[in-house]
Amino acid sequence: MFESLGNRFSNAFASLRSRGKLSNSDISNVCQEIRQALLDADVALSVVEGFVSRIEVEAKAALVDLQAGSNQAQAIFEIVNQALVELLGSQARRVRLAKVAPTVIMLAGLQGAGKTTLAGKLAKYFADLGDTPILVASDLQRPNAVTQLQVVGQNAGIPVFAPQPGNGVGNPVEVAREGIAFAKAKLHNIVIVDTAGRLGVDEELMQEAKDIRDAISPDEILFVVDAMTGQDAVRTAQAFQDGVGFDGVVLTKLDGDARGGAALSIVTQTGKPIMFASTGEKLADFDLFHPDRMASRILGMGDVATLAEQAKKAFSGEGAAKMEEKFARGDDFTLEDFLEQIAAMSKMGSMGKILGMLPGAGAMKKQIENFDESEIVRTKAIVQSMTPAERRDPKVLNGSRRARIAAGSGRQVSEVNSLVERFTGAQKMMKQMRNGKVPAGMPAGMGLPPGAALPPGSFGGMSAPNKGNQPPKKKSRSGNPAKRALEEQG
Ligand code: GDP
Numbered sequence: 472m473f474e475s476l477g478n479r480f481s482n483a484f485a486s487l488r489s490r491g492k493l494s495n496s497d498i499s500n501v502c503q504e505i506r507q508a509l510l511d512a513d514v515a516l517s518v519v520e521g522f523v524s525r526i527e528v529e530a531k532a533a534l535v536d537l538q539a540g541s542n543q544a545q546a547i548f549e550i551v552n553q554a555l556v557e558l559l560g561s562q563a564r565r566v567r568l569a570k571v572a573p574t575v576i577m578l579a580g581l582q583g584a585g586k587t588t589l590a591g592k593l594a595k596y597f598a599d600l601g602d603t604p605i606l607v608a609s610d611l612q613r614p615n616a617v618t619q620l621q622v623v624g625q626n627a628g629i630p631v632f633a634p635q636p637g638n639g640v641g642n643p644v645e646v647a648r649e650g651i652a653f654a655k656a657k658l659h660n661i662v663i664v665d666t667a668g669r670l671g672v673d674e675e676l677m678q679e680a681k682d683i684r685d686a687i688s689p690d691e692i693l694f695v696v697d698a699m700t701g702q703d704a705v706r707t708a709q710a711f712q713d714g715v716g717f718d719g720v721v722l723t724k725l726d727g728d729a730r731g732g733a734a735l736s737i738v739t740q741t742g743k744p745i746m747f748a749s750t751g752e753k754l755a756d757f758d759l760f761h762p763d764r765m766a767s768r769i770l771g772m773g774d775v776a777t778l779a780e781q782a783k784k785a786f787s788g789e790g791a792a793k794m795e796e797k798f799a800r801g802d803d804f805t806l807e808d809f810l811e812q813i814a815a816m817s818k819m820g821s822m823g824k825i826l827g828m829l830p831g832a833g834a835m836k837k838q839i840e841n842f843d844e845s846e847i848v849r850t851k852a853i854v855q856s857m858t859p860a861e862r863r864d865p866k867v868l869n870g871s872r873r874a875r876i877a878a879g880s881g882r883q884v885s886e887v888n889s890l891v892e893r894f895t896g897a898q899k900m901m902k903q904m905r906n907g908k909v910p911a912g913m914p915a916g917m918g919l920p921p922g923a924a925l926p927p928g929s930f931g932g933m934s935a936p937n938k939g940n941q942p943p944k945k946k947s948r949s950g951n952p953a954k955r956a957l958e959e960q961g
Contacts, residue, residue, distance in 0.1 A: 477768065484544065493547075505522075511730070513733075526547075555765075558739065563745060567690060568690075572660040572661075575662045576664065579680050581668040581696075588723070591627045605659040606665065611639065612639065677710075677714035696720060705732075720738075720743055746759070803901075803902075853882055
């Protein structure tokens with residue numbers, strides 16, 4: 472997310488920190504670097520000028536106040552951080568629920584912006600909060616939009632009101648109106664109306680959106696926009712604002728190579744907050760938009776708060792409680808537990824995404840890119856090819872069992888050996904931890920909340936990109952895997 476911009480900020484601050492006492496001309500230079508970085512990220516010129524001149528004034532004032540020897544570079548970093556948070560909207564506003572249900576949310580935006588996908592994510596977000604949302608299929612224009620919404624609804628477990636087939640057939644205003652009436656009758660407290668977009672802004676599109684708006688009086692009109700389109704996103708937003716009006720922005724495709732122009736310009740240019748962020752095609756790739764976390768990412772400090780939240784969600788529930796009890800009893804960490812952990816981690820999204828939220832992720836870019844996501848699938852296949860008894864006690868895995876597991880999972884025996892070896896290392900680490908020791912090679916404080924910590928086995932069976940984080944490999948004394956397992960047992 473905004474990698475190039477993040478690298479430019481990091482470089483600018485690295486050069487500031489490397490200096491001793493800072494002068495006004497150092498400030499001017501860093502402001503020049505920031506200005507160019509923002510322009511290259513396709514941030515609107517007027518936004519860039521306002522941002523940079525504010526930083527320049529505040530940073531020069533800070534130099535006068537700070538004594539030599541105090542951490543001037545850090546103070547300037549804080550000034551830039553604060554200015555970025557404000558540029559992104561300070562405290563993002565949340566959806567206002569109507570005093571009398573249902574709350575009506577209308578989605579607007581160009582075709583392909585991600586409205587239909589977003590409709591499902593938003594509905595799931597509310598359902599997870601205990602609301603009872605329903606989706607209304609008022610995009611009767613785009614081929615297959617109605618079917619797509621039905622599929623999205625099915626995946627999210629949300630009902631869809633779709634009385635018309637779409638593909639040019641049916642009246643979208645009527646469908647929207649009937650959808651609200653249906654929601655009231657069936658006591659749904661939130662209605663999300665998906666509307667048609669066009670390839671570009673045109674009068675017909677605006678008129679249809681206005682007609683739907685007037686028919687259903689939405690509590691929130693959310694403008695959905697593809698973050699990868701940079702300043703074009705801002706121009707489209709302004710056209711929608713003039714034509715239809717909206718209350719908040721949803722940025723989509725933040726997982727792609729968006730440079731940051733849309734995110735950093737849209738709040739200033741439209742005066743409306745960014746409320747949600749979409750970061751992928753799956754239902755789970757969605758979050759509230761947090762200006763401070765986004766600023767933190769841009770400045771290379773990662774997004775540990777989001778990581779912690781996701782981990783807490785993925786590692787909560789019955790499975791996690793059972794695992795905690797198990798460890799409290801002193802039971803061994805087994806391959807069955809390991810399999811459960813892989814499943815929980817998969818819920819958090821791709822490994823690349825998880826690692827990308829860690830501070831300094833910019834510097835690990837290559838390793839993160841090289842992380843082989845299919846390794847998780849392979850590891851899972853190997854563990855699933857074991858019998859429950861083998862998973863509980865991998866020491867029984869002799870040569871012939873390993874050959875059977877390799878054949879069953881379609882992998883090489885060497886891969887089975889390597890997994891067992893790494894798992895054994897992880898298991899040892901767990902034992903040491905239980906005995907109160909912090910094992911060498913343990914990932915240094917992931918910043919996860921209590922109860923959400925990833926036991927080291929989470930990485931034990933996979934090629935984590937940072938080899939330094941892996942349990943130290945013991946040199947095996949025997950070439951025979953069965954013998955080796957016995958030796959390790961000893
Ligand atoms: P609509 O025309 O506005 O309803 O757009 P869709 O919801 O059909 O989305 C257009 C395409 O973008 C689809 O292929 C989606 O899977 C994809 N898409 C939507 N949101 C995201 C996102 O946040 N990230 C990525 N990578 N793709 C997305």
